[in-house]
Amino acid sequence: MNDTLEVALRLLAVFAVFLVFPLFIGQAEHKVMAHMQGRLGPMYAGGFHGWAQLVADGVKFAQKEDVVPANADRRVFQLAPAVALLPYLLVLVAIPIGPDNAVGEVVDAGIFFVLAVMGVGVLGSLMAGSASANKFSLLGGLRTAAQLLAYELPMLLTAASVAMAAGTVSLPGMLDAFEWWWVPWQIVGGVLFFVAGLAELQRPPFDAPVADSEIIFGAYTEYTGLRFALFMLAEYAGIVVLSGLTAVLFLGGWHGPFAGELGWLWTLLKTLALAFVVIWLRATYPRLREDQLQKLAWTVLIPLALAQIALTGVVKVAIN
Amino acid sequence: MTLAAGQGFLSPTGVEIAFLLVGVATLGAAVVTVTTRQLVHAALWLVVALGGLAVEYLLLTAEFIAWVQVLIYVGSVVVLLLFGLMLTKAPIGRSPDADSGNRWAALAVALAAAATLVWVVVDAFRSTWVDLDKATAGAEAGAGSTRVTGEFLFRHWVLPFEALSVLLLAALVGAIVLSRRDREDPKAGGGTGPTSGRSGRRPGVRGTGAGTGPRTPRLGTAGTGVTAPRTSAPEAPAPRASAGRTPAGARGDAAGQAPPPAAPQPPAPPRPTPR
DSSP: OHHHHHHHHHHHHHHHHHHHHHHHHHHHHHHHHHHHTTOOOOOSTTSSTTTTHHHHHHHHHHHSOOOOOTTSOHHHHHHHHHHHHHHHHHHHHTOOOBTTTBSSSOOTTHHHHHHHHHHHHHHHHHHHHHHSOOHHHHHHHHHHHHHHHHHHHHHHHHHHHHHHHHTOSOHHHHHHTOOTTHHHHTHHHHHHHHHHHHHHHTOTTSOGGGOHHHHTTGGGTTOOHHHHHHHHHHHHHHHHHHHHHHHHHHSOTTOSTTHHHHHHHHHHHHHHHHHHHHHHHHHHSOOOOHHHHHHIIIIIIHHHHHHHHHHHHHHHHHHO | OEEOTTTOTTOOOHHHHHHHHHHHHHHHHHHHHHHOSOHHHHHHHHHHHHHHHHHHHHHTTOHHHHHHHIIIIIIIIHHHHHHHHHHHTOOOSOOGGGOOTTHHHHHHHHHHHHHHHHHHHHHHHTTEEOOSSSOSSSOSSOTTSHHHHHHIIIIISHHHHHHHHHHHHHHHHHHHHHHOOOSSOTTTTTTOSTTTTSTTOOTTOOSTTSSOGGGOOOTTSSTTTTHHHHOOOTTOSTTOTTTOSOSOSSOOOSTTOOOOSSOSSOOOTTTTTTO
């Protein structure tokens, strides 16, 4: 019975993180981008610096009419937001936040679990794109698929590089094996992982699938109300997951001074710092064109990822 | 492995009941995959079937295999299928031409393959009892853990593994060779693009009359009327309304048609890798 209670508590904690963090990131995006552009951002909702803006947004979305286009593939159209959002909840379960198995659920092949389930999330965009009966949605779906196929490979390769270094594919195991000099050793892989993850999330500068100046909002063009809000939430949850994963894989997760007591704080700080970078990139870089996106993935990221794997192997053999 | 004496044949523990139920669901999803008339739905039911298989692996404690199953098949192969569907027809609703004429041959092949596989498994294991929770040979983890899988794969089965990777490499090179477009004969590459896994996609017969009428938002045709020409951004493929297809597939069936400018998804050849 105690075990059941513990598992339930852990899952509840993960669910709370899942509900709170994406909203926090969304609010941070509002404010950070505003200040980077010399604006104030939301200031009124909730009183203090507009902290409740996203809550107000949520209420607004819930009030909107839920429209399904007449010619759409109804059930697929309605199911798509859930398919896009739920994988990120599952991924959060496997990300360790502190020492001594402070993780929702220990997964033996954790890194494979995380990458596999994150890939499933993209199916939601594809379903939305193909079911909307809208050309812009279709183009967005096409671009999403092309982008996923191109950027999944560097992500996998760089994650494999860390797994090689640690000698395990379990995320807590990787952190247990972590040494500080892994950061410079795996830095190229870390950058590649982060960039490829950005592309998988369709965040700027890799947001050609939702390019508003070309195809309105890509696969999500026809969505309204709560379903649209769920897609937005999936994007922010994706930022949380990507930042957390990059922090765990490449920046040592809970390692840092006083890791025994404050390990979770280190994970949190690293994750939030990376999330800030995600927002920063959005405010800084222009959108890559579709062919530039593909070229970057196939001619830069993948060769570099292979080089990182080779480096990891050489160093691993050398220090043994 | 020990004999199943005393364990009972198919003793109905919770895991085994779950295994059977998931198996039934997987089989049902697979049947719907091949019988549904809606192509996109077929691909999505395939997701359910492949995911069900992953759950079966999980129930057999083969966690690594399960996640790789999800990663490769759901995350890559089905995405590739959907990509191909959206790139070529983008059908919504029933496709009358989705039926194959050789369904009985397909059924016979499927039954024969299933019979062979079941016979092999039954004959190989007969009444041996594999305790999945215990270690196989000195490893501390379960029999399906990543460590055990890796040791088996790279100690005992290295040669078949490497042979398979050479085979995949050959397939990759072959796909690139077939889909190259720098040859004179434009027919030569027909149907060999990376998206040619679907049946019933014949270059040349996909005119405006072959689809499902106005419910088919085919790329580049004038389905949405006034909205299409407005997206005349340089990289949007919509203005190429006369071509009626996107340029990324490597099947130039219209002889003499100029190569499309600024292909939106250029690196088509390397995509078969996930297979």
